[in-house]
Amino acid sequence: MSSAPPLEPALAAYEAPGAAGRFLTVRAILAERSARTGLILVGLVVLAALLAPVAAALTGHGPDQQFRAEALAENGLPAGPSARFLLGADGNGRDVLIRTLYGARISLLVGVPATTIALIIGTAVGLVAGFFPGRIDRLLSLGTDIALSFPFVVTALSLVALNRGSDGRPIVDPVLLVILVISLFAWTYFARLTRGLVVVLRNRPFVEAALSIGVSRPRLIVREILPNVLPVVAVYWAVQLPVNILAEATLSFLGVGVQAPTASWGNMIAEAQRTSLYQVQPWFLLGPGIAMFVTVLGFNAIGSGIRNVLDPQG
Template sequence: MTAPLDVTGTAAEAQPEAVLQGVGAKAIQGRSLGQIAWTRLKRDKVAIAGAVIVVLLVLVAALAERPFGGLIALFGDDPNVPNQDAIDPLTSAPLAPWGGISLEHPLGLEPVNGRDIFARILSGAQISLLVAFLATLLSVIIGTLMGVLAGYFGGWIDTIISRLMDMFLAFPLLLFAIAIVGAMPDRAFGLSGNGLRIGVIVFIIGFFSWPYIARIVRGQTLSLKEREFVDAARSLGATNGHIIFKEVLPNLVAPILVYSTLLIPTNILFEAALSFLGVGVAEPQASWGGMLTRAVDYYQSAPHFMIIPGLAIFITVMAFNLLGDGLRDALDPRNR
């Protein structure tokens, strides 16, 4: 019989000190879901470019007028006051060549009234982003509430809310908005003029758009309420309110955030469409859709008058869509 090999004290023996040596040199650090998502998002250069454009648009809109800094005062005249001295009375075109483009007016002047296009683009950004953000916030609040209630409780609550979704989705929203805004009085609810119009547009868009996000939230809630952590919380005696606010809603932040970034450009286009049809923001207040309406009559003599607000809408919508796509990929737990 062969004697057992004695490896005591040799390299073949795994000493505890040798195993633990160097463990404290570089401790393994865990990463939160937010850190993982941010790491993924940073690798998506297209999404980062969209985020940069979105941030710049928000800053430009916030700093456009004098109470917030006055970019309009630095780059141009009052966007809502005509400047007839800069217009040829015979041709209704700007007296300066190239549509009035100069250092003082970097994007030129509008035909007929001579208002600065750059200043009106800045002012229009305020209207578009204000309406889009407020309408999206309203629809997200209502849609999240309805979707969570329908998905978590089910039964007759789910049936009623689901039928409400079907009714709202079948509603002719654009025609309803045109009818309501067009027949609106000059003063109501303590508001008047464009303040009243903006308030009504925000309410119409937000109140009738909630079913889109409610369907997404309902589907996610149906899946989450069957997960192990919800069963664990329920077995510990947690109430339905605690489970909804502490367990379900935190796991809905990612899809709500992604869909919100995709809903904002839709609302921007809706507001521009209403202004283009003449039932949105009224003149002389600048809006991108209203600028396109006036540009239709001058697309041959002053094509820049149509191209510039069109590009503003295109770039804004594209930036939000790129950011939304990037957030969707970054927040998807199935991505590696």
């Protein structure tokens, strides 16, 4: 799996904000040009994903429908862009534009839940590890390091191989399996970040004051420390999401992720390269490639804008 974005800027810039501070931070983020640009790009991708069924209805082209008579030449080569097929067709006579739009739904359907699950697991582990130094911290940190040591692609290939029944069909839905595989690796980055934040917070006066008046440790973690950690962890969620979208595309490209005929940017790019039809119909490759580039660029721009607000000296 691709290496996670660096944790140091978030740790260095961390300041436990109050409600007013968080509101001012949101306003500052929206005032940052790169963050606004990222929000616009991501908004366009989300809108395209939501309107995919509308586009399919307007064109009369479903994501898996084949139009061999209209979209393929006599020699079997796919047609290029035209009034009926705006981005042309693939080797099976399917509309590239419609499949690209539905591919956005798959990327978001995998990326958002996988990153959210990773956030929940990693934040819980980091809270406990950071607040309880000593044996518990060492044990959880060791578990995090062990999880980080597993190679992403090899582990994914192994899990996919185990997901085959006696009839050769998958036991668990491939989309769900991809979400679980990505979450299995991504939670470690959230755990490291959260632990670092909690180590800083546990020596703050408000924590010592709460303990001195008899507040239980679980209540202190949930009611006092967690709200101060969540803003930074939520920022990191936006930074980690494009990494996980690329991870899904990588698995689909290798044939162990979302399987055809379901449209995914990864398996669309893999099919274009495997058949070499992009040489005569470049939009077969450029359609999903540009869509993936815009999505990753948008989320990275949001993350860059947020980092500029939290750490203007970085």
